[in-house]
Every structure is written in C-alpha cells, then in structure tokens.
Amino acid sequence: MTTTNPKPEGVSFSQEDWDEVSDTPPMTDAELAELKPLKEAAPEMYRLMTKRGRGRPPVESPKVNLTLRVDPAVLDAYKATGAGWQTRMHEALARGAGELAR
Known part of the structure; x- marks a missing residue:
C-alpha cells in the first residue's frame, strides 16, 4: 500500500515572508x-x-514465499484475531520450529 505525506498544517509562507524576498532584483541577460x-x-x-x-x-x-494448506478452522481462528493475523501465525510456526529443533 502506498501512502502519501499530507502537507502539515500551518506550513506555508506568510505575506511577510514573500515581502522579505520580493526585493531580489531580476537576473541580467549576462548573468543568465x-x-x-x-x-x-x-x-x-x-x-x-x-x-x-x-x-x-x-x-x-x-x-520465502510458499503455498501452505491448512485446515479452514485454523485459518478462520487466526483471521478472527484481526489485523496482523499472518504475523501471529508466523510467530506460532517459529515457536513450533524451535521446539522441533530440541
């Protein structure tokens, strides 16, 4: 998902700011x-x-991208936990992998 940074509130140039720089003379043809x-x-x-x-x-x-077949009840249980269910499933699998290594 792509997000954009909206313009922060109150960030702009005041008339005083513009007046301060408005006396800059235009560049001459030689300078250009x-x-x-x-x-x-x-x-x-x-x-x-x-x-x-x-x-x-x-x-x-x-x-690693992989296709995994799981029981529908297991998938529904994780999805029911809301946003971040894939991360929670990954954490449970990682814990299980740690136990297998023992």
Missing part, C-alpha cells in the same frame, strides 16, 4: 548567459540527486 545546468556545474551533486534506488532495500534473511 553564465548559468550552467547542474549536470555541468556540479556533476557529482547531479549524480547523487538523480541516483534512484529500485525496489525495496535487500534484507539479510528474506522470507
């Missing part, structure tokens, strides 16, 4: 002509800013 793209002016910064990681970060011990 001297501007370079970030890729040329600061290539390392550009590389770091445009580097994009793909997917989730790798985990040390990834879980």
